[in-house]
Amino acid sequence: MKRRLKISAQMKEEGMNGYAEKILRINLTGRKITTIPTRDYKKWVGGHGMGSAIFFDLVKDKTIDGFDPANVVTLMTSPLSGTLVPAGAGRTEVQGIGVQSYPIGWFTRSNFGGRFSPMLKYAGWDGIVIEGKADKPVWIDIRNDNVKIRDCSSLSLWGTDTWECQKRIWKYVAGSGTYGDWIQPEGQEGGKTTQRPAVLAIGPAGENLSRMACLIHDAGNGSGQSGFGAVWGSKNLKAISVIGTGSIHVHSPKALLEARLWQKKNFAFDLDDPETGRAPCVFEHAPVQSPMWKGPPKSKSAQKGEYFARPIEGQRPQACVGCHAGCRARFESGLGNEAHCLATLFYVDAKSLEIQRKATDLLNKYGLNAVEMTYSVLYLRDLYELGILGPGNTIDCPLDFTDYGSFEFVEQFVKMVAYRNDGLGKKNEFGDGMAEGIVRTAKKWGRLKEDLRTGLLPLPHWGIPVHYDPRVELEWGYGSILGDRDINEHDFNTLFWDAAQAEFIGTEPKTTAEETVKIYTDKMVPFEGDPLMLDYSDENMYSEHIAKLVSWHRWYTRFWKQSALFCDWRWPDFLNLCAPGKIGSTGEAEPKFFNAVTGKDFTFRDGIELGRKIWTLDHSIWILQGRHRDVVHFADYVYSEPIVSVYGVLKHFMPGKKDGKWDYFDYSARHIDKNKFEEFKTRFYTLQGWETTTGYPTRTTLEWLGLGYVADELEQYGKLGKG
Numbered sequence: 001m002k003r004r005l006k007i008s009a010q011m012k013e014e015g016m017n018g019y020a021e022k023i024l025r026i027n028l029t030g031r032k033i034t035t036i037p038t039r040d041y042k043k044w045v046g047g048h049g050m051g052s053a054i055f056f057d058l059v060k061d062k063t064i065d066g067f068d069p070a071n072v073v074t075l076m077t078s079p080l081s082g083t084l085v086p087a088g089a090g091r092t093e094v095q096g097i098g099v100q101s102y103p104i105g106w107f108t109r110s111n112f113g114g115r116f117s118p119m120l121k122y123a124g125w126d127g128i129v130i131e132g133k134a135d136k137p138v139w140i141d142i143r144n145d146n147v148k149i150r151d152c153s154s155l156s157l158w159g160t161d162t163w164e165c166q167k168r169i170w171k172y173v174a175g176s177g178t179y180g181d182w183i184q185p186e187g188q189e190g191g192k193t194t195q196r197p198a199v200l201a202i203g204p205a206g207e208n209l210s211r212m213a214c215l216i217h218d219a220g221n222g223s224g225q226s227g228f229g230a231v232w233g234s235k236n237l238k239a240i241s242v243i244g245t246g247s248i249h250v251h252s253p254k255a256l257l258e259a260r261l262w263q264k265k266n267f268a269f270d271l272d273d274p275e276t277g278r279a280p281c282v283f284e285h286a287p288v289q290s291p292m293w294k295g296p297p298k299s300k301s302a303q304k305g306e307y308f309a310r311p312i313e314g315q316r317p318q319a320c321v322g323c324h325a326g327c328r329a330r331f332e333s334g335l336g337n338e339a340h341c342l343a344t345l346f347y348v349d350a351k352s353l354e355i356q357r358k359a360t361d362l363l364n365k366y367g368l369n370a371v372e373m374t375y376s377v378l379y380l381r382d383l384y385e386l387g388i389l390g391p392g393n394t395i396d397c398p399l400d401f402t403d404y405g406s407f408e409f410v411e412q413f414v415k416m417v418a419y420r421n422d423g424l425g426k427k428n429e430f431g432d433g434m435a436e437g438i439v440r441t442a443k444k445w446g447r448l449k450e451d452l453r454t455g456l457l458p459l460p461h462w463g464i465p466v467h468y469d470p471r472v473e474l475e476w477g478y479g480s481i482l483g484d485r486d487i488n489e490h491d492f493n494t495l496f497w498d499a500a501q502a503e504f505i506g507t508e509p510k511t512t513a514e515e516t517v518k519i520y521t522d523k524m525v526p527f528e529g530d531p532l533m534l535d536y537s538d539e540n541m542y543s544e545h546i547a548k549l550v551s552w553h554r555w556y557t558r559f560w561k562q563s564a565l566f567c568d569w570r571w572p573d574f575l576n577l578c579a580p581g582k583i584g585s586t587g588e589a590e591p592k593f594f595n596a597v598t599g600k601d602f603t604f605r606d607g608i609e610l611g612r613k614i615w616t617l618d619h620s621i622w623i624l625q626g627r628h629r630d631v632v633h634f635a636d637y638v639y640s641e642p643i644v645s646v647y648g649v650l651k652h653f654m655p656g657k658k659d660g661k662w663d664y665f666d667y668s669a670r671h672i673d674k675n676k677f678e679e680f681k682t683r684f685y686t687l688q689g690w691e692t693t694t695g696y697p698t699r700t701t702l703e704w705l706g707l708g709y710v711a712d713e714l715e716q717y718g719k720l721g722k723g
């Protein structure tokens with residue numbers, strides 16, 4: 001006990017609250033293992049901020065391709081990882097140059113949940129930096145301070161799917177005992193644990209450099225977008241395993257526990273009345289209310305009940321470490337466990353729910369991104385129905401579309417993309433092309449321009465599939481095209497879902513548009529009190545108010561979600577039906593949890609400002625990669641075509657103001673005006689402090705943000721904005 005107290009006092013002196021104080025640096029070329037002191041990057045707090053800063057320092061030539069061995073991939077935790085912060089303790093941020101986006105792989109990010117980042121902290125690490133390329137397939141074995149780069153050959157890991165790979169590593173590291181057995185890994189002076197190692201792995205898709213390849217941890221935690229699975233494959237890195245027996249020093253366990261109880265008492269759903277909320281992404285939502293569903297309803301009248309009732313079979317909640325929400329499910333059938341959202345929607349035309357769940361499992365086992373795989377199979381289906389693809393047609397394809405909807409069909413499709421063959425084991429040009437991703441495949445077929453013009457290929461930004469439509473969900477679309485990927489941040493997405501679902505089932509939204517807009521925008525410091533930030537009307541969609549909305553969203557997510565690592569599925573908590581006055585906890589909650597762990601006196605606004613700095617650093621990296629205002633354009637169809645629909649039936653409602661009155665309006669019929677979007681870009685760049693003609697950040701802005709060294713590098717390449 002005495003020794004523990006001594007360590008605790010020492011930690012406090014050194015400001016270790018929430019930190020392990022060292023980052024693991026692994027250069028696979030030459031198999032060098034070193035450390036980076038966390039203090040060198042602590043001003044960035046953690047997660048994305050630290051990852052971007054490390055990337056900037058270590059990658060001298062930012063124009064390299066994602067497959068270049070000099071590409072650096074970071075896996076970062078936050079001070080909150082592994083603590084009791086609700087929906088804020090289990091995420092890991094992944095960064096590096098990706099290989100999915102088009103025309104080039106931008107410096108980009110992804111993120112996954114589970115228990116990897118907590119375990120990394122318990123092992124004594126704040127993050128992992130991966131450089132170089134191994135001479136043969138390897139995996140990294142982390143047991144507290146004891147880190148080894150091991151050949152895959154002894155466990156025959158290369159060639160396994162992600163689940164089999166993890167099982168082999170678990171057995172190797174933890175032995176073949178049962179759960180609950182104590183394990184004593186090396187290091188930490190004889191510490192023990194009943195946990196199994198947390199393993200992050202690639203499947204065959206990553207090994208074969210499919211640009212849709214992702215990283216998988218446990219059954220269904222996926223670092224989905226950006227193609228990091230392929231980047232790992234190019235580095236000959238199959239998996240990272242980590243097991244730790246240490247702990248994390250929390251500044252005030254009492255304050256942390258009180259904050260958690262405060263959140264639960266005032267903002268969480270009521271288990272006796274779990275139907276109160278039913279809106280996603282906030283604390284009003286009961287666990288496991290959104291298991292895998294049967295796909296989008298085929299018709300409004302036929303499946304209305306089924307669509308929203310979402311029949312729930314025997315299941316139990318599954319959660320990331322520290323999270324009370326348990327938004328994923330484990331099913332009695334054992335199929336589709338831990339998958340969520342679009343991963344569960346893949347293969348929407350499956351002939352049965354069982355086939356759909358098995359298809360989801362295939363994605364996780366072979367290590368493929370659900371979003372792009374979903375849109376890829378739909379694109380092929382459309383081309384087949386148009387008579388363009390299939391036997392004897394312009395595009396020859398080994399898939400048998402007369403069997404579309406069966407398990408055999410989807411298994412062949414998944415294997416085709418994962419192995420670059422015909423999906424049955426034979427070399428095949430079509431499969432090889434599909435592994436390059438949907439946008440590059442369409443280009444190879446000579447269809448890209450036309451299919452982006454009509455929208456047959458719904459890739460609005462950077463060759464990445466649509467998620468929520470930029471013509472309606474402005475903050476989503478604008479944020480994506482001004483960034484590096486489909487943002488996949490649901491902060492304002494509840495605005496759409498609440499109104500669209502209400503209209504679909506013939507009820508009223510749970511709050512009026514005016515009330516909702518006020519609750520949201522009152523929290524959006526430093527722009528608080530401007531309700532027009534959420535006026536999605538045609539008249540307002542290119543305005544300075546929307547520029548503020550997009551800015552706030554970029555800054556909030558860059559810090560609070562991607563650096564402090566609050567989970568996108570539960571934060572921010574804007575409007576909360578369980579809370580007094582329906583006012584959620586965001587603004588108050590984030591710093592409350594953060595300060596309880598770190599002992600800092602950090603405000604919500606401090607986080608937004610740091611988010612701005614991180615966003616500007618990312619933007620500077622994109623500029624060094626070749627970004628210029630002139631290349632920031634949506635796909636052509638976004639400027640000319642109206643929207644079809646969401647999931648076949650839902651209308652595109654968002655709040656808007658008309659004739660002085662707020663309401664929810666259906667904006668399906670519109671498209672983005674290209675010239676007016678150019679005016680919007682100018683407003684947005686002005687707000688960021690970037691040169692408006694190029695989009696290059698200025699020295700004044702960079703120095704004001706404490707990024708003078710970034711200005712120097714931009715200047716060196718003639719990419720510093722004037723002003």
Ligand code: SF4
Pocket residue numbers: 087088090113114318319320323324325326327328567568569570
């Ligand atoms: S809300 Fe879901 S994804 Fe997010 S931390 Fe909780 S269990 Fe994990």
